[in-house]
Amino acid sequence: MTMQPCDLLVGGASASGEALVLDRPISFWGGVDPKTGRIADVRHPQHGLGIAGRVLFLPGTIGSSSASAVLLELVRNGNAPAALVLDEPDAILLLGLIVAREMGWTPPPAVKLAAARHAGFAGRRVSVSIDDLGAVALSADG
Numbered sequence: 228m229t230m231q232p233c234d235l236l237v238g239g240a241s242a243s244g245e246a247l248v249l250d251r252p253i254s255f256w257g258g259v260d261p262k263t264g265r266i267a268d269v270r271h272p273q274h275g276l277g278i279a280g281r282v283l284f285l286p287g288t289i290g291s292s293s294a295s296a297v298l299l300e301l302v303r304n305g306n307a308p309a310a311l312v313l314d315e316p317d318a319i320l321l322l323g324l325i326v327a328r329e330m331g332w333t334p335p336p337a338v339k340l341a342a343a344r345h346a347g348f349a350g351r352r353v354s355v356s357i358d359d360l361g362a363v364a365l366s367a368d369g
Contacts, residue, residue, distance in 0.1 A: 230366045231344060235357065236316050237324045239336035243354040244281045244309035246367070248345045249273055252287030255294040255320060264306030282353040282365075283308035286342040288317045298323030302332050310335045310355040312365065314342035338363050 250272045253259065258268040264279030279301075288294065298320055301307040311324075316339060327334040336355055351367040 230364055231340060231347075232362075232364050233312070234339040235336070235361055235363045236311075236313065236339050237321050237334065237337040238357065238361065239310075239324070239328075239334050241354065241356050242282070242309040242335055243352065246284060246348040246351050246353045247273070247276060247278060247281040247308075248284040248349040249286060252289050253285065254289035254291050255297040256291035258289070259297055259301070261297050261300035261304055261306065264301060264304070277306075278308045279306040280309050282310045282312060282348070282355065284312045284340075284345040284348060286314050286345060288313075288320055290317075290319065292319055294320045295323035295326065299326050299330075302327040302334050303330075307335050310353075311337040312340050312345065312348075312355075313337060314345075315339070336363070338365065340365065 260267040265277050324334040348367050353367045357363045
């Protein structure tokens, strides 16, 4: 088992799922279909893969003020990732999780971990553990 401490960006319940480590940054606006939870950007190397229920490792995001709305729709439609792991905080994207919580929905947690560490989780089942004090760690089996 691999364990890696990381920083909590947006709280939520502990979560787990198969890791999806993206090769390149993505724009949620036009890059992810909120109805299916699939990567819709035909130029993205992981086009067509589903993000729903997975721990999504983002090496970066391509800005759009609509990213938060797409993430909010993913939560509402049940197609959100189990957790988000970002290289750097993206306030606009994370706003979608905060609004989801305010709407009474259950958003996935979001954590910060350097992109250089993402590859070690590829193809593994990953858990995001958050304790009562807000300490967070990623762990992977296999």
